[in-house]
Amino acid sequence: MAFPGTANAAQGAGLRGYLQIGGRTLLRHQIGLALSLGAKRIIVMAEGISGELVSLQHVAEAGGAQFHVVATARGLVPLLPPEDDVIVLGDGLLAMPEAFRDLIEQGPVVLTLPVETALPLGFERIDINNAFASAMRIPGRIAAGLADLPPEWNAQSALLRLAVQARVNMRGVPVAMLGDGRWSMIRDEDDAHVTERQWVRLHTSPADAGNGSLGEILAMAFVRRFGPSLLHAGTRPSVIGIAAGVTGLLGGGLAWLGNFATGFLLLGLAWLIERIGSLLGQVERDSLLASGLARRSVAFFHLLIDAGLVSVAAWRSELPVTSALPFGLNVFAPLLLVGGARLARLILAHTRGAHWLEDRLALGTLLAIVSIVLPFDAAIMLAVLTLLGTCLLMLQFGTAPAVAKAQAGGSPNPQLTSRP
Structure with a gap:
């Protein structure tokens, strides 16, 4: 959703704005929120230009928005035309993008929280029952009232009072969002450390929790435990991707030299390292929008x-390897095994446990064990037969999702189906 001429006013020039979550400042997270809403003008309240603000200017301009830094509330007036929508983000606010967009997109609104819950967390009081949830969307014409106020007034508080006087609708933020980290007020380093763990956990929570394979669970656990440290150290997902490639090459090289079990294990480990890099990239893309490498490869x-x-x-x-046997026979069974796993993953896409079919850490580990303790070729052939037999049985008895849908009477091409 984009608003032509949208302006975003973000309070964050003090310490709170420069506190870091996942290696990026709160201001950077707020700019990601603004860009996700299609902001065309981003205004930051600050006493002066800093190196951090210059880098944020590059981010905003790369996202197609103008970037301004103003020192007083009156300085906002010429930058907020009456026909614009103004989205105000409070100093220290960290919100999950999906939750923020759902609440702020529905027209002019002042977001609120119960005062008894919000005041101890650092939110500003509005009246006896409500506290300001540090985010609102108001018409630009309301901001014109800033010109009549003393220059020392805090811009956020001034805009809040003007919005309340103009009777802008109030909408409550669910209190549950405060508890699970989807809506947080960061006041100091201690708050940042606590919230950062919740932030990473929220961004790495799978939609189908409980169906993860061994490799996925390990990758998620690693990112949740060490992801913040990696991001603070400036380790980008592309660097982890390079490490995964090097590990895979090392595994192939050792296998070429005859260390087959080690080769299988290192190839599985390369897959796991790549999954860690992908999760970190997902965290950056989901939260920062314009940041993080889009891992198309x-x-x-x-x-x-x-x-x-x-x-x-x-x-x-x-x-x-003799002339009596067809060339490439030793490749046939492994190719059927890996290709069959990919095919079965598509057939059983919504079946519990289907994630295991794409877990190459588990497959590499199993192949390493088989190569040491079992007749290798016979075990591979048996695995292929088991895999194909399972898929055939599920298709035969209608337990695969595609078959179940067809048996329920759904037509795969309703547009092409006609009745006499």
Whole structure:
């Protein structure tokens, strides 16, 4: 959703604005919120220009918005035309983008919280029952009243009073958002450390919690435990992606030299490292919008991991290489195994436990164990038969999602189906 000529006023020039969550300042997070709403003008209240504000200017301009720094409330007046929508973000506010957009997009509104809950957390009082939730959307014409106020007035408080006098609708922010970290007021470093853990957890919570595979669970646990430290240290997802590639190459090289079990394990580890990088990239993209590397090469990397597993399995095969056997026979069963896992993942997409079919850490570990303790080729062939048999049974008895839908009477092409 975009507002032509939208302005965003963010209070954050003091210590709160420069406190960091995930290696980025609160101001940077607030600019991500503004850009996600299509803001065309971003205004920051500050006493002067700093290096951080210059970098934020580049971010705002890259997102298609003008960037201004003003020192007084009166300085806002010429930047807020009457026909504009003004979105005000309070000093220290950190909100989840989805929750923020759902509450602020529905026309002019002042967001509120129960005063008894919000005041101890640092939110500003409005009246006897309500506290300001540090976010509002008002018509630009209301901001014209700033010109009549003394210059020493706080811009946020002044705009709040003007909005209340203009009888802008009030809408309550669910108190539950304060408890789970979707709506937070960051006042100092201690608040930032506590909220940061919740922030990472919220951004890495899967929609289908409970269906994660071993590799996914380990990647999520690593990001939740060490993700904030990595982001504060400036470790970007692209660096982790490079580490995953190097690990995969090392695994392939060791397998070429005959260390097959180690090769399988390192290829699985490369997949796990890539998943960690993808999760960190997802956190940055979801929260900061214009930041974080869009990892379009993830699918290609997974194909390379699969190709590596097939290659190592072919090298490990004990089938004799003679003219009596077809060329490439040692590749056939591993190729069926990996390709069958991909196909079964599509067929069983909504089935509990289907995540395991794309977990290359688990597959690499199993192949490493099989290569040490079992007849390798026989075990691979048995795994292929088991995989294909499971898919055939589920299709035969209608338990796969696509079949269940068809049996329920749904037409796959309703536009092309006609009745006499």
